[in-house]
Amino acid sequence: MVEIDGRTAAQGEDSERLAFAAVYEAEHARMVRLARMMVGSPSVAEELAHDSFVRLHGAWDRVENPGAFVRTILVNLCRTWLTRSAREDVRPIADDRMELPADLDETWAALCRLPDRYRIVLALRFYDDLAEADIATIVGCRVGTVRSQIHRGLAQLRKELS
Amino acid sequence: MTIDIEERLRATYVAVAEQTRVTPVDPAWAATDQWDNSRGLDDARRRRRWPTLAAAAAVVLVVAGVALVNRPSAGPAASTIDELRAAVDRAALSLIPEGFGLVEIESLDDGGRLVFTDGERQLIVQTIIDAPVPAGDPVEVRGLAGRVRRDGDTTVLAWVERPGVTVEVIGVGEWTTGELIDIGNDVTMMTTPSWDLLTENSGFVEARLLEPGIEVAEYDPDFPGEGTSTLERRLVGSVQSGLGLEIGLTSGSISGFSTTYIGRTGDDTYVFVVSGDVHRVDLDLVGEVIASFEPVPDPASPDVRVASIDLGSLVPPRADGAASGVGVLARLLREDGTLISEEPIS
DSSP, X not given: OEEETTEEEOTTHHHHHHHHHHHHHHHHHHHHHHXXXXXXXXXXXXXXXXXXXXXXXXXXXXXXXXXXXXXXXXXXXXXXXXXXXXXXXXXXXXXXXXXXXXXXXXXXXXXXXXXXXHHHHHIIIIISOOOHHHHHHHHTSOHHHHHHHHHHHHHHHHHHHO | OOOOHHHHHHHHHHHHHHTOOOOOOOGGGGGSTHHHHHHTSSHHHHHHTHHHHHHTHHHHHHHTHHHHHTSOOOOSSOOHXXXXXXXXXXXXXXXXXXXXXXXXEEEETTEEEEEEEOSSOXXXXXXXXXXXXXXXXXXXXXXXXXXXXXETTEEEEEEEEETTXXXXXXXXXXXXXXXXXXXXXXXXXXXXXXXXXXXXXXXXXXOOEEXXXXXXXXOOSSSSOXXXXXESOEEEOOOOSSXXXXXXXXXXXXXXXXXXXXXXXXXXXXXXXXXXXXXXXXXXXXXXXXXXXEEEEETTEEEEEEEEEEEESSOOOOTTOTTTTOSEEEEEEOTTSOEEEEEEEO
16 A cells, blocks of 8 residues: 555555645646636636646656646646637636736736736746746746746836836 | 836735635546546556557547546536536547548537548447437446447447437447447547537647638747748648548648748647648658658758658657657658757647
8 A cells, every 4th residue: 555645545556546636736726826827717727727637647657747747738738728719819818807906906917918928937937936947848948038038028017017 | 116026926926826716626536437548548458559549649638638527526516627527528539449540520410420440440439419329238338338239230339428428339340349348448528629629620639721821920939939920821730540531631641732830820839831832741650740841941040951840749758757748749850851850849
């Protein structure tokens, strides 16, 4: 028997199930929220986060770093959704009602107007607190590109808020 | 007034996160039979079917949502998850029998139908809403009670997947009941969006040939880059098992298309966009697509000329474990077949 996160199971595949469950419990809520920072809509975020875990689930045997893996998938799914929804003009970004202090509400609205590429790297950097090198790995570009996008994103945000 | 933009941004994220309700889900769903269903059954079977699995990986990506939507309910609330579960309504295969290719996919008012063939035998997987299970010998499939009936060279395996949803696996030609049950066990139920994606792309995960004049909204392999380009035609990423699968034309070989490279479009993720004529697009034995064309300058490195693009269904593992094993890998090749670069796309 093995024990993971308070659960026990037989060795072998059951332990894999528990390991997956542990990762899910540890990361799921954060992934939903990270997705929301990228796509805006809470319901879409939840759907994309779950889809990311489904893909993690399917690739479990081959994944060495589940956290990095699920973030990579999540970012790709968010990018795909943003691209597709932009074409269909159905983006629900910032259309839900939250009760935020005025300055934060203004910032959220400005964030939602940013180009997708800026919003994605900003969320990874300032919500998920990832290092630029990790962000580069996840979005599949050079560190310099990430740095540049963060800089431009912040600059555009600052301009909108000033 | 000077704004500490980073501080305000972090505060905004914290506030938004606090107001983002996350539907609680019991991760124990991972410990259900769906673990096996979505992961290719036991090791021996997985090894035996590996070539097919590799070829069908793209389909698995599309249909993987079944593991999510089929898991046990976490609560009574009407949530996105519940809605997704309710939307699961059409059957597909998570593993396509070796040697078979998808030749027809059809959405019906009361279900959907997939037709596979290996040139001799035919395999049909169809979902029918509110249809009775035909009479036949009792069998067990997917842990459910099913019926199998043979009529001439046609064998029909049917069962009620859930109330109101009947699935039929029909073998035309020489099929044993055991073979059909194995296939039935590999059936996975798809959500409507996933099914639509499959039908829109003729069974490919991301293959689409579009008409001229479509603008590429983003064009830069180093996401998140910028740039636009207009192409005459485009073939969006691809992979599906089976030779003879259509990509606009029959026989797995097409010619005369203009386009290429990998860009990002306004309506989908990545596309090939080649500015020269594509001589041909071949599907190899594991469902990879190789597009060959007159060598054109690599937009990222104009002194390098790209002669073909090879789309693989699996992304090789990265050293850090990120993005291993999923998505599509596009390799840009020179005329002599040597690698210029490879770009994971998904």
